[in-house]
Amino acid sequence: MIDKIINLPPVSEMMRESGLEPKKQYGQNFLFDLNLTSKIAKSVPDIKNTIVVEIGPGPGGLTRAILMAGAKHVIAIEKDKTTGNILSKIVEASDGKLDVIFGDALKINLNDLDKEGYAVCSNLPYNVGTELLIGWLHKIADGANIKSLTLMFQKEVAMRIVAKEKDSQYGRLSVLSNLIADTKILFDVPNTAFVPRPKVQSAVVQIIPNKNKIDKIKDITKLEKLTAKLFGQRRKMIRGIIKTDWEKFGLSGTERAEELNPELFLKISSIIDRNLL
Numbered sequence: 001m002i003d004k005i006i007n008l009p010p011v012s013e014m015m016r017e018s019g020l021e022p023k024k025q026y027g028q029n030f031l032f033d034l035n036l037t038s039k040i041a042k043s044v045p046d047i048k049n050t051i052v053v054e055i056g057p058g059p060g061g062l063t064r065a066i067l068m069a070g071a072k073h074v075i076a077i078e079k080d081k082t083t084g085n086i087l088s089k090i091v092e093a094s095d096g097k098l099d100v101i102f103g104d105a106l107k108i109n110l111n112d113l114d115k116e117g118y119a120v121c122s123n124l125p126y127n128v129g130t131e132l133l134i135g136w137l138h139k140i141a142d143g144a145n146i147k148s149l150t151l152m153f154q155k156e157v158a159m160r161i162v163a164k165e166k167d168s169q170y171g172r173l174s175v176l177s178n179l180i181a182d183t184k185i186l187f188d189v190p191n192t193a194f195v196p197r198p199k200v201q202s203a204v205v206q207i208i209p210n211k212n213k214i215d216k217i218k219d220i221t222k223l224e225k226l227t228a229k230l231f232g233q234r235r236k237m238i239r240g241i242i243k244t245d246w247e248k249f250g251l252s253g254t255e256r257a258e259e260l261n262p263e264l265f266l267k268i269s270s271i272i273d274r275n276l277l
């Protein structure tokens with residue numbers, strides 16, 4: 001199978017042959033560099049024993065790398081049907097290891113995979129990257145068996161995911177990510193790696209769900225409401241946003257959202273009256 005994948009024409013050539021052009025409305029920025037796609041795929045923990053879900057395979061550069069890295073099985077979800085010609089050639093070469101589903105990743109339900117579990121690996125469409133991540137974090141908190149997420153984001157979003165309290169990028173995404181998973185930036189990717197070239201720089205982030213952390217979350221919706229409310233006015237003192245007895249959380253109420261660590265958000269969300277959110 002690996003031989004067949006290696007022998008496929010280069011991605012850029014397949015695009016030319018099938019007349020596929022990157023489309024802005026789908027947030028398409030493609031990767032052609034084999035070293036880079038292989039580096040991303042090889043970052044997926046225990047890939048050889050894991051089903052990998054790829055969102056937005058596009059013309060399949062990263063998909064090929066995931067197959068070549070030895071993934072147990074690959075399920076690629078793509079919204080743009082015009083990539084079908086190219087992807088079907090990769091499916092043929094994959095000896096049954098690759099399934100492509102055409103549809104919107106925001107709507108597709110992968111509950112069938114929860115028994116065995118899966119990893120997500122993707123060069124995400126930038127227009128929906130954050131929304132997809134929040135969706136996955138919710139699913140993980142609700143028991144979805146996602147083993148790891150290895151994801152390309154705009155650098156600025158990557159920094160928000162890994163930020164700690166008092167960092168300027170610290171916000172909702174940092175609190176949620178850090179209460180559910182262990183997160184780190186694996187490496188930066190320059191904008192020159194993409195076709196077309198985006199204005200911003202990118203980075204690959206690794207998110208590993210952490211069971212000990214997840215067990216402590218009792219009500220993810222309440223936690224989300226609290227973070228949304230306090231970070232919605234991040235410069236304002238928390239007592240000006242929610243009227244409650246802040247002292248019972250060891251706070252004076254004059255703090256701002258960006259000073260509270262993720263554990264404190266969790267503690268507040270588990271005790272605070274739902275009607276205040």
Ligand code: SAH
Nearest residue numbers: 026029030031056057058079080105123125
């Ligand atoms: N993985 C490819 C393409 C990345 S560009 C590469 O690295 O070269 C992002 C891809 O996501 C595009 O192919 C785009 O069509 C697809 N996409 C955008 N929105 C999507 C959605 N909601 N669901 C599934 N795929 C989507």
